Amino acid sequence: MSITKEIAVLSGDGIGPEVTSVAVKILQAVCERHDYTLKTENHEVGGASIDRFGRPLTRETLEACKKADAVLLGAVGGSQWDDQPKDKRPEAALLGLRKELGLYANLRPIKTYESLIHASPLKEEIIRDVDIMIVRELTGGIYFGRPRLIEKTDTGERGVDTLIYTTEEVKRIVHTAFETAAVRNRKVTSVDKANVLDSSRLWRRTVTESAKQWPEVTLEHMLVDNCAMQLVRYPSQFDVIVTGNMFGDILSDEASMITGSIGMLPSASLGEKHAMYEPVHGSAPDIAGENKANPLATIASVALMCRYSLDMPEAAREIEEAIETTLKDGFRTGDISTDPSREYVVDTTEMGSAVLKHLNPNLQPGTLL
Amino acid sequence: MSITKEIAVLSGDGIGPEVTSVAVKILQAVCERHDYTLKTENHEVGGASIDRFGRPLTRETLEACKKADAVLLGAVGGSQWDDQPKDKRPEAALLGLRKELGLYANLRPIKTYESLIHASPLKEEIIRDVDIMIVRELTGGIYFGRPRLIEKTDTGERGVDTLIYTTEEVKRIVHTAFETAAVRNRKVTSVDKANVLDSSRLWRRTVTESAKQWPEVTLEHMLVDNCAMQLVRYPSQFDVIVTGNMFGDILSDEASMITGSIGMLPSASLGEKHAMYEPVHGSAPDIAGENKANPLATIASVALMCRYSLDMPEAAREIEEAIETTLKDGFRTGDISTDPSREYVVDTTEMGSAVLKHLNPNLQPGTLL
Numbered sequence: 001m002s003i004t005k006e007i008a009v010l011s012g013d014g015i016g017p018e019v020t021s022v023a024v025k026i027l028q029a030v031c032e033r034h035d036y037t038l039k040t041e042n043h044e045v046g047g048a049s050i051d052r053f054g055r056p057l058t059r060e061t062l063e064a065c066k067k068a069d070a071v072l073l074g075a076v077g078g079s080q081w082d083d084q085p086k087d088k089r090p091e092a093a094l095l096g097l098r099k100e101l102g103l104y105a106n107l108r109p110i111k112t113y114e115s116l117i118h119a120s121p122l123k124e125e126i127i128r129d130v131d132i133m134i135v136r137e138l139t140g141g142i143y144f145g146r147p148r149l150i151e152k153t154d155t156g157e158r159g160v161d162t163l164i165y166t167t168e169e170v171k172r173i174v175h176t177a178f179e180t181a182a183v184r185n186r187k188v189t190s191v192d193k194a195n196v197l198d199s200s201r202l203w204r205r206t207v208t209e210s211a212k213q214w215p216e217v218t219l220e221h222m223l224v225d226n227c228a229m230q231l232v233r234y235p236s237q238f239d240v241i242v243t244g245n246m247f248g249d250i251l252s253d254e255a256s257m258i259t260g261s262i263g264m265l266p267s268a269s270l271g272e273k274h275a276m277y278e279p280v281h282g283s284a285p286d287i288a289g290e291n292k293a294n295p296l297a298t299i300a301s302v303a304l305m306c307r308y309s310l311d312m313p314e315a316a317r318e319i320e321e322a323i324e325t326t327l328k329d330g331f332r333t334g335d336i337s338t339d340p341s342r343e344y345v346v347d348t349t350e351m352g353s354a355v356l357k358h359l360n361p362n363l364q365p366g367t368l369l
Numbered sequence: 370m371s372i373t374k375e376i377a378v379l380s381g382d383g384i385g386p387e388v389t390s391v392a393v394k395i396l397q398a399v400c401e402r403h404d405y406t407l408k409t410e411n412h413e414v415g416g417a418s419i420d421r422f423g424r425p426l427t428r429e430t431l432e433a434c435k436k437a438d439a440v441l442l443g444a445v446g447g448s449q450w451d452d453q454p455k456d457k458r459p460e461a462a463l464l465g466l467r468k469e470l471g472l473y474a475n476l477r478p479i480k481t482y483e484s485l486i487h488a489s490p491l492k493e494e495i496i497r498d499v500d501i502m503i504v505r506e507l508t509g510g511i512y513f514g515r516p517r518l519i520e521k522t523d524t525g526e527r528g529v530d531t532l533i534y535t536t537e538e539v540k541r542i543v544h545t546a547f548e549t550a551a552v553r554n555r556k557v558t559s560v561d562k563a564n565v566l567d568s569s570r571l572w573r574r575t576v577t578e579s580a581k582q583w584p585e586v587t588l589e590h591m592l593v594d595n596c597a598m599q600l601v602r603y604p605s606q607f608d609v610i611v612t613g614n615m616f617g618d619i620l621s622d623e624a625s626m627i628t629g630s631i632g633m634l635p636s637a638s639l640g641e642k643h644a645m646y647e648p649v650h651g652s653a654p655d656i657a658g659e660n661k662a663n664p665l666a667t668i669a670s671v672a673l674m675c676r677y678s679l680d681m682p683e684a685a686r687e688i689e690e691a692i693e694t695t696l697k698d699g700f701r702t703g704d705i706s707t708d709p710s711r712e713y714v715v716d717t718t719e720m721g722s723a724v725l726k727h728l729n730p731n732l733q734p735g736t737l738l
C-alpha cells in the first residue's frame with residue numbers, strides 16, 4: 001500500500017485556478033511515478049471566499065490547511081475587492097494563513113534559467129550562475145511591532161512603527177537558513193543594519209552565536225544597503241541570504257528582477273508544523289480565464305513542496321529538470337517569449353503538458369492536460 | 370568689486386585631501402571665469418581631527434562650517450580608528466555635521482555617462498537615459514527614533530527600534546523634492562510602505578496634500594519593494610525619487626550601482642541655512658596618498674554646490690559638461706578604466722587638469738594642477 005500525501009489547494013483569484021490546476025497535475029504525475037497516493041482538497045480563499053462566504057479566509061479553509069501535509073496557493077486579489085476595508089481584502093487571507101499556520105520563514109529561490117538569460121536587465125556575465133535562496137523572516141519585525149499609530153501633535157501629526165526582534169525569532173529563522181545552506185553551497189549571508197539599529201545588533205549577535213552549530217557553513221554579515229548594491233553588482237556571490245521581514249521584502253523583490261522573469265519564481269512559507277507554497281507573481285486579473293498565464297512558477301512551487309514538505313527530494317529535482325528541459329525545447333508562454341519566430345509560444349495547459357511529457361514520456365499528446 | 374563666496378573645506382582622511390584639493394581648483398577656475406572671489410578655509414574632520422584634537426568634530430570646525438556659504442567634505446574613516454567607541458569614530462563627524470547644520474535633505478543624482486555606459490552590470494538599453502535624483506530624508510526616521518534598546522526578557526533578549534515621521538518632517542523634504550523636480554523633468558516618485566506601515570500612511574497622505582502646491586509636477590506613489598525592482602527593471606522611468614531615511618539609504622546605494630561607477634557619484638546634503646557637498650565614495654585608505662584616486666565625484670559635488678548653494682547654475686553646467694567631455698576624450702583613472710589600450714589612464718591631478726582645461730582653455734599644460 002502506498003503512502004498518501006494530502007494537499008490543500010487554495011487556488012484563489014484571477015489566474016490562480018488555472019495555474020494551480022496545471023501544477024496539481026504535475027504533482028499527481030510525480031506521485032504516481034514514485035508510488036505515492038495524492039489526495040487533494042480544494043478550498044476557497046481571497047476574493048473567491050469573500051464572494052461566497054463574506055470573508056477572505058474561513059475557519060473551514062484554515063482547518064483544512066492545518067490537517068494537510070502542505071498547502072498550495074494560487075494567487076489572491078482583484079480590483080473588484082479593492083473597496084473592502086483592509087481586514088476584509090483578499091490579501092488579508094495571506095496574513096491570516098501565515099499567522100494561523102505559524103509560517104515564519106519565507107523562502108524565495110532566485111535562479112537563472114540558461115534559456116531565459118537574455119530576458120534579464122542585467123548582462124549575461126553578471127547573472128550566469130546566479131542561484132540564491134532568500135530566507136526572509138515573515139511573522140516579526142516592523143510589519144507587526146507595536147506600538148503602531150498615527151497621533152495628533154501640537155503642530156500636526158506623527159506616525160509611529162516599531163521594529164522588534166527577539167532572540168527566539170532570530171534563532172529559528174537562522175535554523176531554517178543554515179539547514180537550507182547545509183544542503184546547498186554552504187554559505188549564509190546575514191543581512192542587517194547593525195551599524196545603526198539596535199534590533200540589528202541583537203540580530204547579528206544572535207546569528208553569530210547560533211551559527212556555531214553549523215561549522216561546515218560559512219557565515220558572513222552584510223549591511224542591507226550594501227546587499228542592495230551587491231545583488232546588482234555581483235549576485236552570484238550569494239548562496240543563502242537570511243534577513244528580517246522588511247529587508248527581506250525589499251531585497252527579494254529586487255533579486256526577483258535580476259533574472260528578468262518574475263513569472264518564473266516560486267516561494268515556500270514554512271513553520272514548525274505547516275507549510276504553504278505559492279508563485280511569487282500575483283493574480284493577473286487582466287488575463288484571468290484566458291488560459292494564457294505562465295504556470296511554471298506554480299509548478300516550481302510544487303517542486304519546493306516535494307522537497308520541503310513531502311519528503312520527495314528526487315521528485316523535486318525531476319520537476320525542476322522538466323521545467324529546464326521544457327524551456328530548452330523552446331516552449332514559452334507569452335510573458336517569457338522574446339523571439340516568437342524561434343520559440344513555441346504556448347498557452348497555460350500546453351506549457352503544463354510540455355512539462356508533464358518530460359515526467360511521463362509514455363503519455364500521448366492527446367491525453368495530457 | 371566681485372562677490373565673495375566662502376567655502377569650508379573639510380578634506381578628512383584617506384584620499385579626501387587629494388580629491389578635495391583638485392575639486393577646489395576647479396571651483397576656483399569657475400569662480401574666476403564668472404568674476405567671483407573664492408575664499409576657502411581648511412579644517413580638520415574625522416580621523417584627522419581625532420589625531421590632532423582627540424575628537425572627530427571640533428566646535429571650531431563646526432563654527433567655520435556655519436559661517437561658510439557651503440561645506441566641501443572629502444571623506445572620513447580608516448582602520449586605524451576602528452577601535453574607537455562609536456561616538457568617537459571618524460564617521461560620527463558626519464552625523465554631528467548633519468545634525469548641527471540641520472542637513473535634512475540628502476540629494477544623490479544618478480546619471481549615466483555615455484562614455485562609461487559599458488561599465489554597468491545592466492544592459493546599455495536599460496541604463497541609457499538614466500537621470501535620477503534621489504532625495505532622501507536624512508535626520509529623521511528609524512535611524513533616530515526613540516525608544517531604541519536591547520533588553521532582557523524571560524527567555525532571552527529583544528531589540529527595539531522606532532520609526533517616526535512627523536507632518537513637518539515630511540513637508541520640508543517634499544518641498545526640497547518638488548523644487549528640485551520643478552527644474553528637472555517635473556516628476557516626483559514618493560516611495561513608502563503605506564500598505565503596511567502607519568508612518569508611511571502619514572507620509573503618503575502628507576506628500577499628496579503638499580504636492581498640490583506644485584501643480585506642474587506629476588506625483589506618483591510607489592511601494593519600496595516595487596521601487597527596488599523598478600530601479601533594476603526600468604530605471605529611466607524616474608526623475609526625482611523622494612523617500613525616508615532608511616528606504617533612501619537602501620535605494621540610493623542600489624541605484625548607485627546601476628551606473629557601474631560609484632567613483633563618479635556626487636552628493637549634496639541640504640538644510641534651511643547650510644549645505645554640505647561630498648562624493649559618495651569612501652576614504653579608500655588603500656590608495657591614499659598615491660595620487661591615484663578618481664576626483665570626478667568630488668568635482669561633480671562642487672558642481673552641485675554651484676547649483677544649490679552658490680547661485681551659479683551656469684558654472685554647475687560648465688563643470689558637468691567639462692566632466693563629460695573629459696570622459697569622451699578618453700581620460701580615465703584606474704577605477705573606471707576598462708580598455709587601457711584605447712584610453713588615457715591618468716592619475717588624480719592629471720584628471721583634474723584635463724577637466725580644468727575644458728573650463729579654461731588658455732591654461733598651459735605645465736601650469737595646471
Ligand SMILES: [Mg+2]
Pocket residue numbers: 249250253594595
Ligand atoms: Mg514585496
Ligand SMILES: [Mg+2]
Pocket residue numbers: 225226618619622
Ligand atoms: Mg548607505
